[in-house]
Amino acid sequence: MFATLVKASVAKKLLLTSAAAIAVAVAGCAPKDSTVKIGHVGPLTGSIAHLGKDNEAGAKLAIADLNKADIKIDGKKVTFTLISEDDGADPKQGTAAAQKLVDAKVVGVIGHLNSGTTIPASKIYSDAGIPQISPSATNPKYTQQGFKTTFRVVANDATLGGVLGKYAVNELKGKSIAVIDDRTAYGQGVADEFVKGVEAAGGKVVDRQFTTDKATDFMSILTAIRAKKPDVVFFGGMDAVGGPMLRQMDQLKINAKFMGGDGICTGELIKLADKALGNSRVFCAEAGGVVGPYEKKMADFKERFKKEMGADVNLYSPYVYDAVMVMVESMKKANSTDPKKYLPELAKIQYEGVIGPIAFDDKGDIKGGTLTLFTYKDGKREALKVIQ
């Protein structure tokens, strides 16, 4: 019994030493190759798994392109590998996935998809000194935590609210504007920024009312708003609340225009609001959108994406693609794949991506991120214009 144990451990030791010897030999033979791991996180399961898969495909395409391009950093040929994790759009699972990537020693992370998972995970990456680029998290808080490692390539809710506020005053000629929000982090945030935008453009907010994200009766707050005779009503919240609210505005004969952020900017709103949707009555905006010469670039990208990945671009995959490219570009500039060394280069990068020029401000938000403004006509959503 004892003897066999001893024998086994000796055998193990022997095996280990020979393995180490082989490893040294291999490394000695090819000293110029190195493998760099880049992490990607998104919901690959759950109700928005289709969006997570779309993001993952964008990352895969970028990695494949990079490996074809024969990139040399610090004199060595670099092979990139993608480590993809699933966060199920759940904050708890998101932090677990982040820890897994840190333990796997990735040099950078693209993700996560939702603000709710991106924000808690960002602390883990920051503690480990690993740069993180989110392709789609729009909550302003993400880049406002004082972390040096947080970046994003979409416009945030603050920009969105501000742009809508200016649009309400300058384009819709709103003289008296009423604001409602649902007191969630998202709704409150986008409504606050809208108010700032209105005031910056010289407009006047005549009333501010509140509801919850579960409410169905808005008659009282709408009656209170009606007394102030607004010509524009802004709602910070989601479509399931905004739709019934629009109908109740009609019941009270409030003929004001209705505005909102990406929460109400959905196809579902058409059914939820029905006739109350009107023609060019509802205006809303979504982060993203390309202008000018980039339209062609984006169209080409979509075509190539379909050919290579066998699926249409769903939403954010071009952003993921560019995020990977920007990260590797800064590694080339720094001539190093060490996060400590390439992070300063990432912060001051100038890159021409598929989605447009990419550069970050001092917080890590994209400079001049675009938004697309929509309205509804004849029961259809129509893109009005892309705003920078």
Next chain:
Amino acid sequence: MDTLIQQLMNGLVLGSVYALVALGYTMVYGILQLINFAHGDVLMIGAMVSLTVLGIIKAVAPSTPLVLQLVIATAVAVPVCMLIAAAIERIAYRPLRNSPRLAPLITAIGVSIILQTLAMIIWSPNPRVYPDLLPTTPFEIGGALLAPKQLLILVVATLSMAGLLLLINKTRLGRAMRAVSENPRIANLMGVNPDRIITATFMLGAGLAAIAGVLVAMNYNIAQFTMGFLLGLKAFTAAVLGGIGNLGGAVAGGLLLGIIEALGAGYIGDLTGGFLGSHYQDIFAFAVLIVVLIFRPSGLLGERVADRA
């Protein structure tokens, strides 16, 4: 002035919905001293069943007049809810009739969760759009706007209460219900089967809940598996406010709660100089509830009954 009248009208409509639901709570409590927490979810089932019926009508005979569609949908939802309520009573409450009062309270909460989960599985967790079945152009009454569907809520709530009062005070079933409420054992000796009366009470309450469910879903154009929970809680509050076990009290409590909420939401921001926003509207409702219960522990119209402390 117009604003105040409109707010009172908003409160009246909201209060009528609360009253309609509160009647179901108070009726069951009056007979069993049981708070049927699943009542709000029976309402939700009513709304969902009627929505499914409307979907079928749309697929089979889309040219059916809308008012007739509404009547058919309600006519299906009411018996479905009655059967569900009878089953709930038989399975979850009757076996616990003689156990401590906490036991059926817990099963009531359990039934509520089961109904919500089933509805989520059957009708999906997303909010469903409920179509407009009545004209949407509002009437103007004394400076306030009132949509036809809101008028219907007022009418149905009034009729339900009057009908229920008649039923309880004038019919044989009503007399039996009152007898069981006073003392089930003696009622049994007098030839009344308490189990049958209790089942009938549950079914009656469920029928009202189904009607309320259709009205609520149509009023807000939305139906979701969670819609009964908060509404049930508010209606229960209304029933307690008015004096639980008392039909007139349920209506008074419902109307009062609705009006307080509407005025609260409409004026709290101006009254507190923006310190408290309209999402604090529930403060008013519950402050009034506390004050009423301090001075009248059995509610506004509740009677002090010695043997039922």
